[in-house]
Structures are given as C-alpha cells and as structure tokens.
Amino acid sequence: MLAxxxxxxxxxxxLQLTNFTNKITxxxxxxxxxxxxxxxxxxxxxxxxxxxxxxxxxPGLFYSLNNLQESTPITLTDGVYDSKSRLTIHTVQxxxxxxxxxxxxxxxxxxxxxGGYLSYALAGRQYSEVPIEIADSSRPTNFRTEFLKSxxxxxxxxxxxxxxxxxxxxxxxxxxxxxxxxxxYIRGQFMKGFANMRPSGNSNNINTNWQxxxxxxxxxxxxxxxxDW
Numbered sequence: 001m002l003a004x005x006x007x008x009x010x011x012x013x014x015l016q017l018t019n020f021t022n023k024i025t026x027x028x029x030x031x032x033x034x035x036x037x038x039x040x041x042x043x044x045x046x047x048x049x050x051x052x053x054x055x056x057x058x059p060g061l062f063y064s065l066n067n068l069q070e071s072t073p074i075t076l077t078d079g080v081y082d083s084k085s086r087l088t089i090h091t092v093q094x095x096x097x098x099x100x101x102x103x104x105x106x107x108x109x110x111x112x113x114x115g116g117y118l119s120y121a122l123a124g125r126q127y128s129e130v131p132i133e134i135a136d137s138s139r140p141t142n143f144r145t146e147f148l149k150s151x152x153x154x155x156x157x158x159x160x161x162x163x164x165x166x167x168x169x170x171x172x173x174x175x176x177x178x179x180x181x182x183x184x185y186i187r188g189q190f191m192k193g194f195a196n197m198r199p200s201g202n203s204n205n206i207n208t209n210w211q212x213x214x215x216x217x218x219x220x221x222x223x224x225x226x227x228d229w
Contacts, residue, residue, distance in 0.1 A: 006050040006105070012187070013043035014215020018066045020197075025204040038067035038086070042213060044093070054101045058113060060092040066209065074131055078141045081131035087154065089124040089165065093117055095173050095191070112176045117191060119169040124154040126164070160200040169195045169209065183219035188212070 012016050014146040015035045045064030051057060069086040072146045097113035128150045134143040157163035177187035190212040 004180070006048075008048040008050075008183070008219040010046050010048065010183070010185075010217045010219040011044075012046055012060070012062075012215050013041070014187075014213055014214075016040055016042050016064070016189075016211050016213025018209065018211040020070075020207060020209050023206040023208075036069040036071055038069050040065040040067045040211075042093075042215065046217065048099070048219065054103075054127075056101070057101045058097040058099050058205050060093075060095050060097075062095070064091045064093045064119070064211075065089075066091060066211070074158075076131060076133050076145055077143045078133075078139065078145055081145060081147075082106060083131060084127075084129040086127045087124055087165070088127070090122045091119045091152075091169070092122060093119045095189075096177060097173070101179065106162030106181055108178070108180050110176075110178050111185075112174075114174045115172070117171060117173045121156050121165060121167040121169070124156060124165060125151060126154050127151045155217065158199055163199045166197045166199055169193050169197060170197065171208075171210075179219075185217050185219070186214065187217065188214045 003173060016039070016078050018040050019037050020035050022033045024033075035089060042062055042064045044060055046058055046060035049057045059188055066089040067086065068089070069084060071082045071084050073080050074083050091109040095115060095117040097115040099111055099113040099148040101109050101111040103109035130148045131145050132148050133143045134146055154164040155162060156167045158166055171192050173189060175187050175189040177185055180186035195208065197209060198205060201207060
C-alpha cells in the first residue's frame, strides 16, 4: 500500500450489451455465428492506485448479469419462425486496468485503460421458445403454429456430458471515459472473452463471450475529488 502515492475507492453501475460468438469447424469449413444483442446490468466497486504522475492501476469487483440469446429460423407449413434460446447468467467479474489520465487530480480529465479480467458464473437459467405445428382444419394449410415455452436451471461445470456452461471465464478489457473534478466519472468499456465456455468444446467447437457498455461511478473519501465523505 505504501508503494502507491494515492488510493481512491469508488462505486460504479451501468448498462451493458452482451453477446456470444460460436466458431465451428467441420470438414475444413469454419462457420462463425453470433447471437442477438441483449441488454443487462453491471455494478460494483473499484480501487484506483496511483503509480506515478498520470498512471494508475485500477482493479474492481463487479456483479454482471449476462443475457445471451440465439435465434434459429425454422420453416414450417405456414411460414418461417424463430426458435429462440436465451441464457441468463449471474457472474462475478474481477477486471484490472492499467490507466492513463490526462491533467492532474482535482481537475476534469479524460482517461483510457487496458487490461484483463476474470469472471466466475454463480448461477444461470435457460429460457426456450420453440415453434410447433398443430393440426387445425380451419386454416388454409390445415396447421397453425404455436410456441412451446420452457425454462430450466443450467448446470455449471467442466463435465463434457453433464454440464451446460463453464463457470470460469477470462479475457481482455478496455475502457475510455471522463472524470470530473469532484470524482464523478463516466466510463465506456469493452470486454472480449477468450475462454471456451462450452464444456464439450474443443479447437473445432468454440464459444466465447463479449460485452460492451456504459456506466457512471463516483470516487469517495479524501482522494475522491471535491467531496470529502
């Protein structure tokens, strides 16, 4: 602790969009597919350790709700419908940024940061909506389409046959934003996961996550800026 010139603690919360990327290679052909962007929330605490001048290290601890949705078109007798599967995953994130800030403490300044993160999934739930055909003589096609909805808790773990989703994730992260003289700041961040989250995955079957969002935070205490809480 004594190695750092100044320590600031802050709280932060915001909205984010989450998605996934599937990379599947079969018979020498690689297919890359993404899901549907879904909004979610992210909130937690950060600590800013000033190293020298305008550089600092900024670790954090966040709760992140990840919404991952996949839609697959299915052709039925009376049209084309989307079969949807959505995962809602509650995770804990530990990002660490190396930050550069313009100007000096106590004045408005821009900042930019880069680093990495670890995440761990605590629980998850899957929601499915599948179109099915039902015989209906009153229709011109003699069928009508209804949606079969279901939900279940997903299994977290590394077992290739029993589990649905790996709990441990990691990747790179970056951010950019502006900090006011009183310690209030706004941050835009992007995170790209490199861990294959599919338990049964391999080099030919890769599922990774990514997210971006915007948040607002406030540093408090003696190092927070204009406010002395």
